[in-house]
Amino acid sequence: MMNFEYCNPVRILFGKGEITKLGELIDKSLRVMMIYGGGSIKKNSVYDQVIKALSNHTVTEFSGIEPNPQYDTCMKAVDIVKNDGIGFLLAVGGGSVLDATKFIAAAALYKDGDPWDILLKQTPVKEALPLGDVMTLPATGSEMNPGSVISRVETNQKLFFGSPAVYPKFSILDPETTFTLPPRQTINGIVDAYIHVVEQYLTFPANAPLQDRLCESIMLTLIEEGPRVLKDPNNYDARANIMWAATCALNGFISLGVPQDWATHLIGHEITAEYGLDHAQTLAIVLPGTMQVQRDKKKEKLLQYAERVFGITSGSEDKRIDAAIARTEEFFRSVGQKTKLSEYDIGPEACDVIAKRIGMFPFKLGEQQDIGEEKTREVLKLRV
């Protein structure tokens, strides 16, 4: 096990009815900006629950955060935050809304020049406005981590930043808010959470058997509960299990002291930036390719994954690895996720386009730091 540091101060309030506690969680002396997306929260009563819980607060609303939240939209919110003396940001929605809120919180107090540098140059974020969230889409884990991904349409970029200053003060997770999610978002969430775990698990052994098993626990839960929730969207327990699994998949706990990959994510980000696919759609395309191309370097973990997650114990090592990769793709397809570029009408030229984008990175990807332009092309040629 490698050395590690961990401190996760997020207060989680999990379960039905927890939104009613919102008023007690935010200092009444602070003006609140309520940040949300396209208005689905107005259809499913979440908006009403939040407004009711904040009836003793002064609330400014800011809506219109996009999936793959845009830098320009965030900066409009930053202007209002500064002009209106906003003291607390409340994200109501999914990972995109929360990621945007984290960036707004950091940019509002950023004093070192252009806030775009937070993303482009990774200039450290030392302070941020306090923020909290009502999370309505189990997927990204953003509700219990200090990371955020922001896109900029004019430059075709999708970039990450992270800082302890943007940990939410609290995250309210009420599984009932997810009953009305469109299937596409439920599916994306399941796939996204699953692949978050894979990125932290499928590397090389680091003598960390507990962390391995925690990862397998989350994957097995998603494999079991995913189909349940798709068949029966109002099943509280299945929704709750998916929701908590998605949070645990990326709150930092399962990756303590072990190597991490994230190549699939970084290749996926480029596909989203270039072709506009949903984040999780890109991941389900890319992952079987990275597993295949990196199969020798990931051999021990792939064999463990085959056995413990899918019960594959017979056949040669190569056959077991083939089966594990096939079962992974089958799982995505079984919950309704497509897994090939052509299924989104993207032609084979994409392999080259995306490979060249990855080739421009100042570093190579993966836990082996060996995935550049050529290997990306190889990965994507398997996924046309």
Next chain:
Amino acid sequence: MMNFEYCNPVRILFGKGEITKLGELIDKSLRVMMIYGGGSIKKNSVYDQVIKALSNHTVTEFSGIEPNPQYDTCMKAVDIVKNDGIGFLLAVGGGSVLDATKFIAAAALYKDGDPWDILLKQTPVKEALPLGDVMTLPATGSEMNPGSVISRVETNQKLFFGSPAVYPKFSILDPETTFTLPPRQTINGIVDAYIHVVEQYLTFPANAPLQDRLCESIMLTLIEEGPRVLKDPNNYDARANIMWAATCALNGFISLGVPQDWATHLIGHEITAEYGLDHAQTLAIVLPGTMQVQRDKKKEKLLQYAERVFGITSGSEDKRIDAAIARTEEFFRSVGQKTKLSEYDIGPEACDVIAKRIGMFPFKLGEQQDIGEEKTREVLKLRV
């Protein structure tokens, strides 16, 4: 899954060499009280590492914290804390030293009368001195939770308190500090951590498959790594895995949204108070008895435990449960822990003595709240 709230602000620094960071973790303007036990830290270099790391701090030492830390000893420390204007408490040792430090931190700022009421009457602890620790004995999980158990010899009591105010600000876990632990303490630690998990797992199903699997992950890790560490005490990875598993066993994460038992612990506490056995020694005696007596009410979880932890899948339900209980006891014995009262020269009269003590509790024990005097007698009669 039941509703839950969770916030664990402890900063963990895990790995070899992390003690050198101690000086940066404590504000230099605060006078530090370094609290430890019987002096084993002077034999294994931990004392020297701590003193070196705090060379720019003003440090007062307080040693002599007992296993099952005593109220009177803690109150002596409280006097010094008040007289010397101590601003930060640093526990260096195992769970007993840390539990004592938590109580000292709370008692030093307690203004509502006799600090004994914190334990006896469970009066709320609203504030406490800040504290941190260098944890040298993986066992209790105290390094990442807000609980503490204190004993009082004159009244023969062993009592618990908990408060978010006594979460450590940081916990340094260096597996190398555990290389020189006497086997008895290593064994106690493994058994204690294992039974912490059992108390949070072996109840009734609550539709929380992820929490179940997290528990099984920790138990499997302890079963695998326990024998390794006993055979090869200087095996860094095995020590590290035991250490992290013990922390994860009682940092509150695995019990979110599920029922908990703790009958074995409460019966065990009475055995320690009456006969002076080590905490984990009492647990290894009691657990097979509570499993047996509660086997019908715990049936579903016992069958799951049999299958997933010990791979027991054949035979009738009763046979599988018998086998799971037997394998649990075998595991304790395989790491060198005794499991019967008579092995500690305690006669069968103990069944009655302890049962009567439990009968005086103002509540019944266990997740079913059905274990009182009679059932405790039944449990212990199986363990003579």
